[in-house]
Amino acid sequence: MALPHVLECEKPLHELERKIQALESLTSNDADQSALDAARAEYAEALAHLYANLSPWDIVRVARHPKRPQTRDYIRLICKDFCELHGDRRFGDDPALITGFARIGSMRVMIVGHHKGADTNDKIACHFGCAHPEGYRKALAKMRLAEKFGLPIVTLVDTPGAFPGLGAEQRGQAEAIAVNMLEMSRMKTPIVSIVIGEGGSGGALGIAVADRVAMLEYAYYSVISPEGCAAILWKEANSETNSAAAKALKLTAKDNLELGIVDDVITEPVGGAHRDPAAMGRTLEQWITDRLRELNRFKPANLPARRYERFRKLGSYLEVEPTPEPSEDAAAPSPAPPAPETDATTPRAAQGNGAAARKPRTRSSEPAPAGN
Amino acid sequence: MATSKEQVQTTQAAGRTWMDVKSGGSNAIPEGLWLRCPQCGQMIYRKQMEANLHVCPECEHHFRISASERVRQLTDPESFEPMFTELRCADPLSFVDRKPYAARLVDEQRRTGEHEAIKAGRAFIKGRAAMLCCMDLTFMMGSMGSVVGETITRSIEAAIDQNLPLIIVSCSGGARMQESGLSLMQMAKTSAALARLDDAGGLFISVLTDPTTGGVTASFAMLGDVILAEPKALIGFAGPRVIKQTIRQDLPEGFQRSEFLQDAGLVDRVVHRRDMRSEVSRVIDYAGK
Numbered sequence: 001m002a003l004p005h006v007l008e009c010e011k012p013l014h015e016l017e018r019k020i021q022a023l024e025s026l027t028s029n030d031a032d033q034s035a036l037d038a039a040r041a042e043y044a045e046a047l048a049h050l051y052a053n054l055s056p057w058d059i060v061r062v063a064r065h066p067k068r069p070q071t072r073d074y075i076r077l078i079c080k081d082f083c084e085l086h087g088d089r090r091f092g093d094d095p096a097l098i099t100g101f102a103r104i105g106s107m108r109v110m111i112v113g114h115h116k117g118a119d120t121n122d123k124i125a126c127h128f129g130c131a132h133p134e135g136y137r138k139a140l141a142k143m144r145l146a147e148k149f150g151l152p153i154v155t156l157v158d159t160p161g162a163f164p165g166l167g168a169e170q171r172g173q174a175e176a177i178a179v180n181m182l183e184m185s186r187m188k189t190p191i192v193s194i195v196i197g198e199g200g201s202g203g204a205l206g207i208a209v210a211d212r213v214a215m216l217e218y219a220y221y222s223v224i225s226p227e228g229c230a231a232i233l234w235k236e237a238n239s240e241t242n243s244a245a246a247k248a249l250k251l252t253a254k255d256n257l258e259l260g261i262v263d264d265v266i267t268e269p270v271g272g273a274h275r276d277p278a279a280m281g282r283t284l285e286q287w288i289t290d291r292l293r294e295l296n297r298f299k300p301a302n303l304p305a306r307r308y309e310r311f312r313k314l315g316s317y318l319e320v321e322p323t324p325e326p327s328e329d330a331a332a333p334s335p336a337p338p339a340p341e342t343d344a345t346t347p348r349a350a351q352g353n354g355a356a357a358r359k360p361r362t363r364s365s366e367p368a369p370a371g372n
Numbered sequence: 373m374a375t376s377k378e379q380v381q382t383t384q385a386a387g388r389t390w391m392d393v394k395s396g397g398s399n400a401i402p403e404g405l406w407l408r409c410p411q412c413g414q415m416i417y418r419k420q421m422e423a424n425l426h427v428c429p430e431c432e433h434h435f436r437i438s439a440s441e442r443v444r445q446l447t448d449p450e451s452f453e454p455m456f457t458e459l460r461c462a463d464p465l466s467f468v469d470r471k472p473y474a475a476r477l478v479d480e481q482r483r484t485g486e487h488e489a490i491k492a493g494r495a496f497i498k499g500r501a502a503m504l505c506c507m508d509l510t511f512m513m514g515s516m517g518s519v520v521g522e523t524i525t526r527s528i529e530a531a532i533d534q535n536l537p538l539i540i541v542s543c544s545g546g547a548r549m550q551e552s553g554l555s556l557m558q559m560a561k562t563s564a565a566l567a568r569l570d571d572a573g574g575l576f577i578s579v580l581t582d583p584t585t586g587g588v589t590a591s592f593a594m595l596g597d598v599i600l601a602e603p604k605a606l607i608g609f610a611g612p613r614v615i616k617q618t619i620r621q622d623l624p625e626g627f628q629r630s631e632f633l634q635d636a637g638l639v640d641r642v643v644h645r646r647d648m649r650s651e652v653s654r655v656i657d658y659a660g661k
Contacts, residue, residue: 178559182563185563209564248469
């Protein structure tokens with residue numbers, strides 16, 4: 001029961017665990033048994049309470065938990081058969097991105113997923129889940145294969161970000177990710193994506209332009225890591241600023257659901273996926289089969305248009321009346337308080353009517369009172 | 373639109389550049405008649421440099437320029453009609469770091485006199501009609517949030533509807549952190565829109581300028597049918613500092629510069645600023661648009 005890796009937030013639990021272990025080791029008489037039951041009940045309650053109240057920064061750490069199930073674990077748990085396909089036929093085979101045919105229930109699918117690595121050597125080979133351009137190109141090649149044979153695509157996202165390195169830049173990391181997004185948006189086959197752990201920026205999105213996108217309950221999905229954000233905006237990354245950045249970035253599953261970035265949040269077992277991978281696998285399988293069944297009702301040729309609409313509406317902005325611009329003087333280099341007086345107030349106005357402004361999908365044609 | 377003419381005058385009158393607004397730091401250019409070129413170290417006469425399209429007359433160093441200056445340099449006089457100027461940032465996350473995003477935006481708007489980090493519109497380039505987007509590095513490092521993403525997407529859609537060639541001049545620090553996930557989604561949105569332009573047989577010329585990094589490079593900037601880059605522009609996915617920290621070794625000379633990308637096969641042509649207008653129109657002609 002004891003985990004070798006103890007999260008900061010789980011320290012109180014760890015003590016309970018040790019107590020339970022101690023009781024277990026001496027058991028046999030009834031008095032001990034009832035004490036053990038009580039300790040176990042206390043533990044279960046504390047665990048549930050803890051995980052119901054995790055801070056965004058704690059969630060990031062759960063998402064990175066070394067025992068958290070990864071793509072290969074889910075493949076083992078969910079797929080009846082897995083026929084791995086290697087290589088991008090151009091440069092090499094990136095172990096940080098796994099692709100292959102698989103059977104889930106009665107369905108044949110193409111699996112594409114980041115892999116961080118199981119042990120130290122594996123982790124180093126996988127660059128801790130940071131894929132190279134050849135990984136993204138392999139993913140695209142195999143997704144095209146799926147499209148050709150009418151197989152739906154299931155992608156599992158779990159990466160801190162695409163690899164930042166010399167070779168990666170030289171071989172076109174940015175181009176590989178960009179092309180994947182472009183091509184995924186027009187693939188004539190169903191695509192579902194699940195962020196199972198870390199959804200790190202472009203490296204995640206490079207395999208996540210899908211018809212349905214979900215996040216596991218304690219996964220995160222963000223434009224930048226909390227540490228990176230803290231280093232830039234707070235000028236230093238320490239536990240305090242990391243925590244503040246994690247909160248500000250609205251990177252949890254719940255936040256992303258509210259922003260319309262993901263369609264579903266998949267509940268994890270009490271205490272996180274790493275405490276019961278089998279149960280997590282079952283829930284995940286259920287979600288995948290449900291969504292694919294739903295998407296199978298559409299003609300493959302019609303899917304790209306729907307997928308486009310899904311992403312097209314993402315973003316939050318206001319539309320003001322095109323004002324006859326008195327901004328000539330504003331454009332002059334002198335920092336005179338410019339015409340944007342109106343615009344300056346607009347975002348505030350938006351904040352004021354909170355609800356309207358926070359609904360991300362609305363293209364609110366805000367009357368912008370100050371503007372008129 | 374009644375505003376268009378005024379806007380054109382504005383852009384011409386502005387003449388404001390990156391150097392005028394960036395204060396402090398090693399790259400800062402002192403105000404005044406003379407300035408020191410950061411590349412060759414020569415003292416150069418500001419007016420001469422400006423008349424030379426903001427290129428150092430001694431060493432051909434391309435100074436960073438604002439979107440208005442870029443529009444002025446690329447388009448035929450008086451031909452630029454701004455579009456989508458009604459879009460405003462909404463601070464969807466109520467983001468606060470050491471300073472609230474809303475306040476940061478107001479400051480940037482006040483300082484630059486611009487609403488956002490992009491200018492888009494229809495224009496003529498050597499007599500050829502085109503949709504043009506110019507990112508503005510002077511506004512929050514040209515970062516892409518919802519407004520920039522939406523402006524680019526609408527421009528792509530307009531290019532499809534009106535059968536115009538699309539030109540996007542990129543310069544950006546990447547996706548805007550203050551809109552987190554929504555900024556990230558602009559990458560998918562713009563790329564998906566470019567898939568439609570591609571399906572429609574439209575032409576997209578991507579022009580990369582110093583610096584083009586992060587989420588902008590990893591979306592529309594690298595998706596051009598033809599990709600042109602200004603000399604020695606920094607172009608990359610990850611920033612040089614991050615790469616250096618990750619691989620723990622010094623980066624080679626010229627790494628992530630336009631010429632490096634051309635050698636790596638990622639950029640079609642490195643084009644001097646003075647030739648950009650004619651090269652863009654040349655490509656438009658070859659594509660038969």
